[in-house]
Structures are given as C-alpha cells and as structure tokens.
Amino acid sequence: MARPPASSRFGLRGSIAFRLAVGYGLLLAASMATLSAIVYFGTVGVFEHSIDNKIMAVETHLADAWVRDGRAGLVREIDAQLHDLIDTDTEVVGLVDVKGRLLAGNLGRWYGDLPAAGDLAFGQMERSGTPVSVRLIATRLDDGSRLVVGRDLIELDAIRSVVERALLVSGAVSILLAFFGAQIFRSRLEARIGRIRRTTARIAAGELSSRIVVMGNDEFARLADDINRMLDRIEALMEGVRHVSNSIAHDLRTPLSRVRSRLDRALQASADPHALVADARLAIEDIDSVISLFDKLLQIAALESGVRAGTFEKLDLAAIAHDMTELYEAAAEEQGVALRFAGTPTTIRGDRDLLASALASLIDNAIKYGRTGGRVDVEVATVDGAPALTVRDYGQGVPLEDMDKLTRRFYRVDQSRHLPGNGLGLSIVTAITQLHDGTLALRRLEPGFEASMVFPRA
Numbered sequence: 223m224a225r226p227p228a229s230s231r232f233g234l235r236g237s238i239a240f241r242l243a244v245g246y247g248l249l250l251a252a253s254m255a256t257l258s259a260i261v262y263f264g265t266v267g268v269f270e271h272s273i274d275n276k277i278m279a280v281e282t283h284l285a286d287a288w289v290r291d292g293r294a295g296l297v298r299e300i301d302a303q304l305h306d307l308i309d310t311d312t313e314v315v316g317l318v319d320v321k322g323r324l325l326a327g328n329l330g331r332w333y334g335d336l337p338a339a340g341d342l343a344f345g346q347m348e349r350s351g352t353p354v355s356v357r358l359i360a361t362r363l364d365d366g367s368r369l370v371v372g373r374d375l376i377e378l379d380a381i382r383s384v385v386e387r388a389l390l391v392s393g394a395v396s397i398l399l400a401f402f403g404a405q406i407f408r409s410r411l412e413a414r415i416g417r418i419r420r421t422t423a424r425i426a427a428g429e430l431s432s433r434i435v436v437m438g439n440d441e442f443a444r445l446a447d448d449i450n451r452m453l454d455r456i457e458a459l460m461e462g463v464r465h466v467s468n469s470i471a472h473d474l475r476t477p478l479s480r481v482r483s484r485l486d487r488a489l490q491a492s493a494d495p496h497a498l499v500a501d502a503r504l505a506i507e508d509i510d511s512v513i514s515l516f517d518k519l520l521q522i523a524a525l526e527s528g529v530r531a532g533t534f535e536k537l538d539l540a541a542i543a544h545d546m547t548e549l550y551e552a553a554a555e556e557q558g559v560a561l562r563f564a565g566t567p568t569t570i571r572g573d574r575d576l577l578a579s580a581l582a583s584l585i586d587n588a589i590k591y592g593r594t595g596g597r598v599d600v601e602v603a604t605v606d607g608a609p610a611l612t613v614r615d616y617g618q619g620v621p622l623e624d625m626d627k628l629t630r631r632f633y634r635v636d637q638s639r640h641l642p643g644n645g646l647g648l649s650i651v652t653a654i655t656q657l658h659d660g661t662l663a664l665r666r667l668e669p670g671f672e673a674s675m676v677f678p679r680a
Contacts, residue, residue: 243408247400254396258389266382273357273373274342280315281359281371288363293317296369297326304328314347314356314372329370336360336370344375355379414442418449430457477508484508534572534658539609539677540565540602542574546581547600550589558596559589565602568609570677572658577611580654584613584673587648592617592670609677616670651675 280303287299300315304327316329318336330348337343342359358372417434424432433453434446488501547563554561581600588598592615599614648662651673655662660677 240408242411243404246407247404250400250403251397254393254400258393262385262389265385266378269378269381270357273375273378276309277342277357277359277371277373280313281361281369284315284369284371285361288369293365293367300326309373312374312377314349314358314370314374316370318368318370320366325367327370336368349374418442418446421449425453430460477512481505481508535574536569537572537574537577539568539570539577539611541567542577543581543600543602543611546578546585550582550585553586554589554598557589559592560597561585561589561600562597563600565600568602568604570609570658572677576654576657580651580675581611581613583648583651584675587673588613588615588671591615605674605676608679610674611677612672612674614667614670614672619666619669619671620664648673 284296284299284303288296291298296317300317303315304310304313314327314329316327317325318329319325333346333348333353337345337358337360340359340361342357344355344357346353347356348354355375356372357375358370361369361371363369421432421434430453433450436443436446436450484501484505488498488505543565544563547561551561585598585600592598597616599612601612601614603610603612648664652662655675655677658675658677660675663674663676665672665674
C-alpha cells in the first residue's frame, strides 16, 4: 500500500508552520491586549485619578471652612465654590441635614443611599431631570449633617467611550493583521521547508546529484548548506562503495580464475604428484592473497569505526620511525635504495602498532616505486608546531592527474600495475592518520614523491 504524504498523515495540527503561525498570532494578540490595557488605564485611569484629587481638595477646603466658621461659613464657601467658574458644569457640592434635606449646594436627587462617610464612591443622581453618573465623597459633620462633594462623570464617560471605541476598532484591525500576518508567515515558512522536502524526495527517488538551492544567510540557508554538504559526503561515499565493489570484483576475478585453472590442471595431471603439489601450492598462494585483501578491508573498516582509539598512549614518534627505518634497511639494500632517518624526540598520543603499520606501508611504497631514485628519507619534524612524520622518495613520482585519487581504495596508477599490490596501502594509512585526528598530505615533487602524516599539536 502506498504511504500517504506527511501532510495527510499529520494534518494541519501536526504542521510546525501552522503551530508557529498560531503562536505568532497569539503573541501579537497578547501584545495588542497589553498595549490596549496600558492605553486605557493611561488615559481613563489618569482622568479618574485627577477627578479624585480635585474632589479630595474641595472636600478638605470645605471641611476647613466648617471648622473655622461653622455652618454659615461652610454655606458661603459652597456658594463660592459653585460660582467660581471653574468646573462649575461638573461640580457637585451639597450640605444635607440629618433628614436628608438639601441645605446648600447643587446636589440633585440621589438614587439610593449616600455612601458611607469618608469613602469615595460611584453612584447616580439626577441633574436637570436626567440621571448622570457621579463620583463623590460624603463627610459627616459635628452637628450630624453631611457634606457631599463630587464630580459629574459625563466628560469621563465620553472620554471612556471614545477610548473604548478606538481600542475596539484597533483590536479588530489587529486581529485581522495578526491573521493575515500569520498566514504570510506560515506560507513563507512552508515554502522554505517545501524546497527542502522536494529535494529530499528527489534524492530518495535516486537523484543523488540534487541539491537544495541556498537563498540568503538565515537559519534555513545554513541548514540547506549543511544538508548539501551532507549530501556531497553521501554521494562521495556511495561512489566509493561502487568503486570498491567494482574493484573487489575485478581484483577477485583474477586470483579466483587462476585458482580454478590450476585446480583444473591438477585434476588433469593427477597422475603426476609433483605437478599436483605445485598447483596446490600456487592455488594456496592465490587464496592467501584473497584473504589478505579481505583482511585489509576489515582493517580499514575497524579503523574508520574508531575501535582502537581507546588504546592510545603517549609515544615518541621519532623512536617508532627510527625502529621502522632499521627494520627496512635490509630490504632497501636489496633493492639498491639508501634508507635514511632524521628526527628528534616528538611526543604524541596514539597506538604504536598502528603508527608502525602506517609507516611501514609508506616506506614499502617508497622503496617499491622510488627504486630508480636510489634514496628514501624518513623524517620526524614539526609543521607549524604540529608533529609530522614524512617519507620521501626520489623516483619518477606520480602523474599530476592521479594525485587526488591516490587514497581511493584499490586505486593504482598505470605505471605501477605490473608491481605486486592491491591499492589499499594509502587507504589504510589515511584511516590510521584520521583515527589519530591527523591528516595525510601527499605532494608531487621534482623529483620524487612525499607523504606526510601530520598529527594534532600535543
């Protein structure tokens, strides 16, 4: 059964673009709500506070008049307060006796009971035959009467109405902007992710050369660049696997064909025991070469997996190079090659056997391919403070077009195909060097060839 696309499996709620868009919308809505609250309380609240301060100031002034001049003085001050042409259209002042009758001021008919003494309160009263909202405070005087001071809130209600309508309109506009902004945000995000998904779908279908188009320098661009580098590496590995498969098939075909022909010849010449023994010995040698080939491949796989990194210890690189040079002196003399060593004690962390094996492979290659030069140099030195082990021969070198292919498995230059070997030596050296966090540097010289294993600084 065909697998449904991701969008149908997870739905809209499973889309990260949808969730981010919703989060963006909610964040914008919360921000607008907070801003609206600040605007509302910064306007209406300020007016309310100003009204309360004016009420308290008038109440204090009139209470002082009562203390100073009694009821007559208080009545005069009430009359003056109402005729000073300051807020006269909104001021509410009254002196009420114990029976609730108005003795002085403009206090209209009150709906309900007057607030308790000393408390600012909201209420409703009748002014000019119309109920209006008021904010007032009632103060009980010594003779039992009450002084009422307040403000008509018609202006405040008008301001509050204007602010609320403005906030309502801005809130509606903000919700629309948040919705359309979230949709734009979601569409752009899905477009960026869609390009990545379409590329991965083409790669899954077998187009390993497909790459994501990198646009800009944002997080998606860096992600696309990382994915492209990963795809380059995967394509190189797949190409390496195909190359290794072809090389293994090619390298196994020859020895297995020789083994078969020799066994066939041994059967035909079974009457001659000497011929049978000779063919059996040659067949065993061919089988041993095949086993050696697979051993080297397994060694490379083990090195690349890093299984030997836990056995690292402090080593003197120069001592290992000196010992391996002495070991190969006899073989070099047989080939007419002068093998020389130079270096000073240099400490690194590593595996002695692996480093000796890598150096042995480099020396063996130098003797084998540089024999016409008559000289091989082995040197331990530092390159920009980093320890380096270098092997150089003075032979005819390597063609320039082959330099970047030397570390491929089974690769052999044309001029060396007649010599024994299977093209895995430098692959093993590369794996050993990388296991030690180093790099293998190969240089074509005039004359000769140089291989350097450069390790991290101690």
